[in-house]
Amino acid sequence: MNENRMAVVSARDLSLTFETNDGPVHALSNVNLDVRKGDFVSFIGPSGCGKTTFLRVIADLEQHTAGTIEVNGTTPENARKDRAYGYVFQAAALFPWRTIEDNIALPLEIMNFTKAERQERIERTLNLVNLNGFGKKYPWQLSGGMQQRASIARALAFDADLLLMDEPFGALDEIVRDHLNEQLLKLWAATDKTICFVTHSIPEAVYLSTKIVVMSPRPGRVTDIIDCNLPRERPLEIRETPEFLEIAQRVREGLKAGHSYDD
Amino acid sequence: MKQPSFLNDRILPILTVLAALIAIWYLCVVWLNAPFVRDQAARAGTEIVFTDLVKQTMNEERPVLPAPHQIVTELWKTTVTMPITSKRSLVYHAWVTISATLSGFVIGAALGMLLAIGIVHNRAMDKSMMPWVIASQTIPILAVAPMIIVVLNAVGISGLLPKALISAYLSFFPVVVGMVKGLRSPDNLLLDLMRTYHASPSQLFWKLRWPASLPFLFTSLKVAVAIALVGAIVGELPTGAVAGLGARLLSGSYYGQTIQIWAALFMAAVVAALLVSLVGVAHRMVLKRMGEKA
Numbered sequence: 001m002n003e004n005r006m007a008v009v010s011a012r013d014l015s016l017t018f019e020t021n022d023g024p025v026h027a028l029s030n031v032n033l034d035v036r037k038g039d040f041v042s043f044i045g046p047s048g049c050g051k052t053t054f055l056r057v058i059a060d061l062e063q064h065t066a067g068t069i070e071v072n073g074t075t076p077e078n079a080r081k082d083r084a085y086g087y088v089f090q091a092a093a094l095f096p097w098r099t100i101e102d103n104i105a106l107p108l109e110i111m112n113f114t115k116a117e118r119q120e121r122i123e124r125t126l127n128l129v130n131l132n133g134f135g136k137k138y139p140w141q142l143s144g145g146m147q148q149r150a151s152i153a154r155a156l157a158f159d160a161d162l163l164l165m166d167e168p169f170g171a172l173d174e175i176v177r178d179h180l181n182e183q184l185l186k187l188w189a190a191t192d193k194t195i196c197f198v199t200h201s202i203p204e205a206v207y208l209s210t211k212i213v214v215m216s217p218r219p220g221r222v223t224d225i226i227d228c229n230l231p232r233e234r235p236l237e238i239r240e241t242p243e244f245l246e247i248a249q250r251v252r253e254g255l256k257a258g259h260s261y262d263d
Numbered sequence: 264m265k266q267p268s269f270l271n272d273r274i275l276p277i278l279t280v281l282a283a284l285i286a287i288w289y290l291c292v293v294w295l296n297a298p299f300v301r302d303q304a305a306r307a308g309t310e311i312v313f314t315d316l317v318k319q320t321m322n323e324e325r326p327v328l329p330a331p332h333q334i335v336t337e338l339w340k341t342t343v344t345m346p347i348t349s350k351r352s353l354v355y356h357a358w359v360t361i362s363a364t365l366s367g368f369v370i371g372a373a374l375g376m377l378l379a380i381g382i383v384h385n386r387a388m389d390k391s392m393m394p395w396v397i398a399s400q401t402i403p404i405l406a407v408a409p410m411i412i413v414v415l416n417a418v419g420i421s422g423l424l425p426k427a428l429i430s431a432y433l434s435f436f437p438v439v440v441g442m443v444k445g446l447r448s449p450d451n452l453l454l455d456l457m458r459t460y461h462a463s464p465s466q467l468f469w470k471l472r473w474p475a476s477l478p479f480l481f482t483s484l485k486v487a488v489a490i491a492l493v494g495a496i497v498g499e500l501p502t503g504a505v506a507g508l509g510a511r512l513l514s515g516s517y518y519g520q521t522i523q524i525w526a527a528l529f530m531a532a533v534v535a536a537l538l539v540s541l542v543g544v545a546h547r548m549v550l551k552r553m554g555e556k557a
Contacts, residue, residue: 061455080461087459093452097474097553106470110460138554 008194009035013067026219027053040195042205043213050220051198085162086155092147094139101135104154125153145176163195216258224254295327296320329522337526359507367430368491375438383446409501426498433494434487441483445476481546488538
């Protein structure tokens, strides 16, 4: 691995504790992690392990309580204000009163792109996620998978170099998910973005990533960071190869270790 | 599967209920007006046969309960056959009431929206305003209306505005309640999304909260326009019966003109139906533009 590439996300002893009525909840505890430019990093772990929380800290949607974190060399807040990242939520979160086109135009309107630029970007991103011809439809006229693709197009529209994806395909069936995984890899190869991807599916994580961060709950922490050196060209069949299964096995053991520590 | 038909599914049930109501009404007419007819006959010392009794109960000049056809005749006489400039034209009186209703509705809706926006955006207003808004509606409007008329009259304001203010007083309430709910309806996911774009407060309002609140707003506006009409009519009662549907009701009751009262009541119902359906049409048009499922 080329470790000279710029760190897009860099966390040092990062902790986040929620104060609740039942006492403090340690959502993140001493997380150390670098995400470098061009990486596809998956965060995997059981629910409650803090993977979503970590993504939200990067996005400045949650505030960490100890340690440091830098996004693009600055604070998450500044990065957010620079519109440094696109965020894809678990649900498509499209505005029901806007057509797909207008949904993609939403961040562009907010960021004051001209009408001509908006049109050009809408077409380009619809193309990237294979939704040409659906721009004039309303969200309810599209299937769940297509809605999620539209929400990815929206996150891509303003050309942020960092894409944060929080279980974007978690609510979709496996056939659609396989298809979208393939498309996402192509898109990543075509755009050279840095992607942080939360999932709880081992095959998905291994198939997509250059780096897999295995996390475990109570307190939420990183138990293993696995480099995933499969070739960049990955047909779906790669999931049957010994190399793939070997990495998947390591991830599984990492998850198990996290659990036994807990019980 | 059977095709839904407008006639069978919408009109027929309504007509059935209407026919039943009219039948019951005629029975009540005979029952309630018969004592007077019998008295008259007894005084004149004549026997009255049942068919004559029924006939007469339906054609009294000041019946306890006018028959539907008497009301329809009165409505026809005072709307179609009279010039609408005439002081006895029900169209003229209806217009006086409608203009006060609409002015009050506009004031009330605007006030309601502003209050809702304040309540949603300002913590202090959220904590302090809502109890007052609710308290304002617990005061019987019949008690407040004359005060408003008298006080405003004392400072030289009379005519349309005092009535409109009473309408506004009633109609702002559903707008505040509906609009607060609507402005708060976008879920956290959408709010987070706007935050990731670093949207300004005004962008957050115009691109998310405002459109999300529109369906709630229109539902409230339908209620608001109907009670604005009630407010305008109540406002006309203590004004010395000059003009308007309320004035017709009042003068009718002074002179025992039950037919006139009922005609004015029917006119008020028609006006209310018209106003509510106008808001309904606007509602549907907005929802259609917002891509609602067909």
